Amino acid sequence: MSSSPSSSVIEARKALADRLVALRKDAGLTGDELSARCGWHPAKTSRIQNGKSAPSEDDLRAWCTACGAADQVPDLIAAARAVDSMYTDWRRMERTGLRAAGTTSCRPGCSRVRRGICTMRCRGTGLCTWPVAVGLLLPRPGPGS
Numbered sequence: 001m002s003s004s005p006s007s008s009v010i011e012a013r014k015a016l017a018d019r020l021v022a023l024r025k026d027a028g029l030t031g032d033e034l035s036a037r038c039g040w041h042p043a044k045t046s047r048i049q050n051g052k053s054a055p056s057e058d059d060l061r062a063w064c065t066a067c068g069a070a071d072q073v074p075d076l077i078a079a080a081r082a083v084d085s086m087y088t089d090w091r092r093m094e095r096t097g098l099r100a101a102g103t104t105s106c107r108p109g110c111s112r113v114r115r116g117i118c119t120m121r122c123r124g125t126g127l128c129t130w131p132v133a134v135g136l137l138l139p140r141p142g143p144g145s
Contacts, residue, residue, distance in 0.1 A: 008086065009083065009086045009087050009090050010051070012082070012083045012086055013051045013054060013083050013087075014051040015079075016051070016055075016076070016079050016080060016083055017048060017049050017050060017051035019076065019079070020048060020049055020055070020060075020063055020076070021049045023063065023064065023067045023069050023072060024049070024063075024067055026067070026069075027066070027067035027068055027069070029066070029067065031045045031046060031049065032045075034063070034066050034067070037066035038059075038062040038063065038066050039062075040062075048063075054080065054083065054084065054087075055080060057077050057080070060073060060076045060077055060080060061073055063076075064076065
């Protein structure tokens with residue numbers, strides 16, 4: 001079994017990180033300046049904005065306050081919770097077996113299961129919560145995606 005999160009979890013974490021980087025840049029701050037305002041080591045800022053570490057709710061509040069974007073906090077916290085939920089689901093499925101998880105559809109009535117493998121964007125991992133959870137972060141796939 002894989003020891004790293006599925007591609008959809010990684011994509012969602014990266015989308016959140018990209019939003020945080022955009023906030024920082026819109027505020028005209030460098031990574032070091034943001035780190036100083038938040039009282040963090042620059043490595044923490046780097047890990048968050050590269051999607052290597054998931055930010056806590058307190059981290060998101062500090063980031064938004066430092067960037068003068070306090071109105072973004074609720075939306076970013078909701079997005080971070082969705083990513084965390086996806087990761088938790090992936091870990092649970094990894095423990096019980098991803099192959100078995102890939103044989104079910106992503107939601108009732110879904111017809112995207114072919115030869116026992118889900119053909120949604122989860123790429124057969126069975127982590128089919130992505131259209132629901134990542135919809136907060138990324139545009140939904142179009143027909144033929």
